[in-house]
Amino acid sequence: MKTPSLSDAQSFLTEAESRNPGPWVGHSSAAAQAAGAIASQFPGLHPETAFIFGLLHDIGRGAGVSGLHHILDGYRFLIELGYDDAARICITHSFPIKNIHAVEGNWDCSDPELEFIKDILDRTEYNDYDRLIQLCDAIALPDGYCLMEKRLFDVTLRYGVHEFTVQKWKAYLQIQSDFEAVLGKSIYSLLPGVEENTFRIKIHPAEK
Numbered sequence: 001m002k003t004p005s006l007s008d009a010q011s012f013l014t015e016a017e018s019r020n021p022g023p024w025v026g027h028s029s030a031a032a033q034a035a036g037a038i039a040s041q042f043p044g045l046h047p048e049t050a051f052i053f054g055l056l057h058d059i060g061r062g063a064g065v066s067g068l069h070h071i072l073d074g075y076r077f078l079i080e081l082g083y084d085d086a087a088r089i090c091i092t093h094s095f096p097i098k099n100i101h102a103v104e105g106n107w108d109c110s111d112p113e114l115e116f117i118k119d120i121l122d123r124t125e126y127n128d129y130d131r132l133i134q135l136c137d138a139i140a141l142p143d144g145y146c147l148m149e150k151r152l153f154d155v156t157l158r159y160g161v162h163e164f165t166v167q168k169w170k171a172y173l174q175i176q177s178d179f180e181a182v183l184g185k186s187i188y189s190l191l192p193g194v195e196e197n198t199f200r201i202k203i204h205p206a207e208k
């Protein structure tokens with residue numbers, strides 16, 4: 001597995017932020033911190049690798065304000081640098097269920113681009129890093145991680161529901177429960193500050 005170094009990953013994020021500043025950067029940092037913390041106690045996962053994947057999962061947002069297209073931009077950016085695993089996670093993080101129609105936000109991909117994403121999903125067997133970043137994306141707000149149900153509600157308030165919303169929520173909850181079965185404890189017990197972030201009364205701005 002060829003993964004960018006931590007300093008390169010941080011440089012990519014800083015550069016992407018300069019091109020498209022926004023709450024997505026804080027969200028990426030929160031996802032990275034959660035991924036590193038959970039990976040530190042999960043067999044077979046490397047905390048720094050998990051942190052880097054979390055940091056870069058939305059790196060495509062550096063290409064500008066976009067909807068689903070950011071996953072493709074992130075994939076292309078990292079694949080060109082030879083970081084196939086980090087690139088794949090730019091795509092897989094959005095699909096706890098493998099269905100290209102089960103997404104929130106704007107449909108700003110062309111039909112060939114959607115076919116390309118579908119092909120990657122069809123060919124990919126999710127590993128623990130894919131599932132970890134799906135999980136951490138689902139608990140990461142712009143200013144820290146929180147109870148998953150709060151984050152899912154936050155996304156739904158901004159983008160509305162679609163026909164796969166409930167199925168997708170169930171998939172996220174299943175990933176959480178699968179991780180907790182291995183950890184033998186709540187993921188939240190590994191995430192300092194989760195209580196403050198969850199119960200603080202605050203409306204979060206869009207990540208884009």
Ligand SMILES: [Fe+2]
Binds near residue numbers: 027031057058137
């Ligand atoms: Fe994300």
